[in-house]
Amino acid sequence: MRIDIEDSLLLLIDVQEKLYPHMQNKEALSQKTVTLLNGAKALGLPIMAARQYPQGLGDTIEELRPYFNNYYDKMTFSCCGNDNLIAKLRETGCKNVIITGIEAHICVLQTVIDLKELGYLPIVVSDAISSRRQQDYEIALRRMEYEGALITTVESILFELCRQAGTDVFKTISRLVK
Numbered sequence: 001m002r003i004d005i006e007d008s009l010l011l012l013i014d015v016q017e018k019l020y021p022h023m024q025n026k027e028a029l030s031q032k033t034v035t036l037l038n039g040a041k042a043l044g045l046p047i048m049a050a051r052q053y054p055q056g057l058g059d060t061i062e063e064l065r066p067y068f069n070n071y072y073d074k075m076t077f078s079c080c081g082n083d084n085l086i087a088k089l090r091e092t093g094c095k096n097v098i099i100t101g102i103e104a105h106i107c108v109l110q111t112v113i114d115l116k117e118l119g120y121l122p123i124v125v126s127d128a129i130s131s132r133r134q135q136d137y138e139i140a141l142r143r144m145e146y147e148g149a150l151i152t153t154v155e156s157i158l159f160e161l162c163r164q165a166g167t168d169v170f171k172t173i174s175r176l177v178k
């Protein structure tokens with residue numbers, strides 16, 4: 001099954017000021033997330049962002065804020081607990097939700113399970129998610145795959161959505177992943 005840009009959107013989950021400093025490989029996580037967001041922007045892919053209890057966990061980290069005009073705040077671990085986010089998802093008509101964020105074994109995992117239950121295909125970008133502990137991250141990836149999510153990487157999903165070489169978008173994505 002090929003992932004089509006027309007049927008997809010990107011969802012950033014909880015990359016927030018008080019969570020981010022505790023993530024494994026956080027520098028790589030932010031770099032890969034920025035690459036993914038810039039690639040999504042170049043492709044014209046819709047993007048959404050959720051925040052877990054921002055009063056306590058802070059805002060989205062500063063380097064990611066320019067990519068978003070609004071946020072879907074939540075108290076549930078799953079993003080699917082926010083009715084406005086689900087309404088927006090339905091409004092887009094997309095089938096595929098490309099996921100980046102933290103923590104892999106909590107909010108990302110529970111969102112994946114709920115998206116699958118709602119009939120969406122969660123596509124987890126493995127090098128753009130993280131947890132505090134490596135074991136939690138690894139087990140979460142296995143569980144997400146078991147639940148029916150597709151697992152991919154930043155470079156792989158961007159080129160799959162791009163489809164062909166020789167275009168301006170291809171050149172932009174090629175520069176981003178170098």
